[in-house]
Amino acid sequence: MKKYITLLILCVSMLLLGACTAKSTTTSVIDETEVATSQATPATIIPVSLEPPVDNCVVCHTDKQMLIDTAEVEEEVPETESEGVG
Amino acid sequence: MAPLEPWEKVIIGEDFFTDVHGQTSCVACHAGDSSTLEKDAAHDGMIAAPDADPQRTCGNCHNEIVATSADSLHVSQAGYFQVLYSRSLPENHVALDEMFADNCQSCHTTCGDCHIAQPDSVGGGLLDGHTYVKTPPMTRTCTACHGSRVGNEYMGKNEGIPGDVHFRQGRMSCVACHDAASMHDSEGNNHRYEGEQSPTCESCHDQVGKATDPIVQHQIHQDTLSCQVCHSVTYTSCDSCHVAVSETTGNPFFKTAATYMTFLIGQNPRQTEDRPYDYVPVRHIPVDPDNFEFYGENLQSNFNLLPSWAYATPHNIQRITPQNESCNACHGNAEIFLTADKVKPEELEANLGVIVEKVPALIPE
Numbered sequence A: 001m002k003k004y005i006t007l008l009i010l011c012v013s014m015l016l017l018g019a020c021t022a023k024s025t026t027t028s029v030i031d032e033t034e035v036a037t038s039q040a041t042p043a044t045i046i047p048v049s050l051e052p053p054v055d056n057c058v059v060c061h062t063d064k065q066m067l068i069d070t071a072e073v074e075e076e077v078p079e080t081e082s083e084g085v086g
Numbered sequence B: 001m002a003p004l005e006p007w008e009k010v011i012i013g014e015d016f017f018t019d020v021h022g023q024t025s026c027v028a029c030h031a032g033d034s035s036t037l038e039k040d041a042a043h044d045g046m047i048a049a050p051d052a053d054p055q056r057t058c059g060n061c062h063n064e065i066v067a068t069s070a071d072s073l074h075v076s077q078a079g080y081f082q083v084l085y086s087r088s089l090p091e092n093h094v095a096l097d098e099m100f101a102d103n104c105q106s107c108h109t110t111c112g113d114c115h116i117a118q119p120d121s122v123g124g125g126l127l128d129g130h131t132y133v134k135t136p137p138m139t140r141t142c143t144a145c146h147g148s149r150v151g152n153e154y155m156g157k158n159e160g161i162p163g164d165v166h167f168r169q170g171r172m173s174c175v176a177c178h179d180a181a182s183m184h185d186s187e188g189n190n191h192r193y194e195g196e197q198s199p200t201c202e203s204c205h206d207q208v209g210k211a212t213d214p215i216v217q218h219q220i221h222q223d224t225l226s227c228q229v230c231h232s233v234t235y236t237s238c239d240s241c242h243v244a245v246s247e248t249t250g251n252p253f254f255k256t257a258a259t260y261m262t263f264l265i266g267q268n269p270r271q272t273e274d275r276p277y278d279y280v281p282v283r284h285i286p287v288d289p290d291n292f293e294f295y296g297e298n299l300q301s302n303f304n305l306l307p308s309w310a311y312a313t314p315h316n317i318q319r320i321t322p323q324n325e326s327c328n329a330c331h332g333n334a335e336i337f338l339t340a341d342k343v344k345p346e347e348l349e350a351n352l353g354v355i356v357e358k359v360p361a362l363i364p365e
Helices: A002-050 A056-061 A064-070 B006-010 B014-018 B026-030 B039-043 B063-069 B078-086 B090-103 B111-115 B138-145 B147-154 B180-184 B216-221 B227-231
Strands: B235-245 B252-262 B265-267 B279-284 B309-311
Touching: A056 A064, A056 B026, A056 B039, A064 B006, B063 B180, B078 B090, B090 B235, B090 B252, B138 B147, B147 B235, B216 B227, B227 B279
Parallel strands: B235 B279
Antiparallel strands: B235 B252, B265 B279, B279 B309
């Protein structure tokens, strides 16, 4: 009888341990998925944020020579017909 | 100042990028296409002066200023309409509006005309590499527009006439008196000589006219004479500015008949509680009944409702002037008063309220 009871406790313990093991396995699968998901998102963003778009307005308007080279020849302003102090 | 080279007008300085205004993209205000270096493509759809719609740009942060400045005289130009319409009739307002759009509207001021770039009247161009200039530089902004009278008077550019003491000795720029609040808000007034005086001399000279004032003449004359009657000197008057549009170029132009120096004291044509003086300096303004004949006949049919010798506040203040050297430099001296003989016969009726009929009597020595 004593042996039977010991065997029963052993079986129940194994059952419980087995149940616990199964649960922790499931959890770890979810964690891996979460980690994998959370790592995938930044992987697509980082390259974009490291290379901001070039603002060509600034490129040209801070370059004196480029502004001189691209300046349009100013049309000759016709002599004003105004007379006297404005 | 010499005109700026084309590249100087549009080059952006390094400081702009440390300015809070330099933290947004160019296209946020100017539109256009920043992805290309090809000039025409980059400028396609570009808005050169985004402050033409100030609520969309400046107003995002400076909403209160933009809201009040919309009605300020620099923006609305209401003072011009007040006098134009007063001398006219409603049926002529359309023609006058056309005249105004052709010849006068370019004096309209935007935020950027004072804080970012020189006004078009002096060729435009960024003031300081697109950095926002909180205090507008006097000669590149204020007197770039207000040059021919105020600027010349203030800086002593009229031959033989000294500049204003506040400039010569005080090195004060326009904004020392005309502060930002008064530039950004006309407080509902439709003319610069309407409403409370701003600025006033007494704002600084706060002892004038008080019991502690050692100059007795201030107490005697304080509500009778404007400060400029005793403290301004010879200033500019003009005759007959006629405007039209050129048949050859399509550009508007003007012809002013004469410009000359005067110092004349008249009766105050704008006497109110805020300007109680009996006498003020008066300046001949460039009006005549046919100023706008290019745009229609008899557009100023009520010409005589307003004087052609107008209330003036010359900007060439001196402590000692010819008229304040002694009592009788003014009293009994008909030369410095606008008497009827100094007014053109055709303008007598318009100036009845300004002409001095009886010059103050000589004071016995």
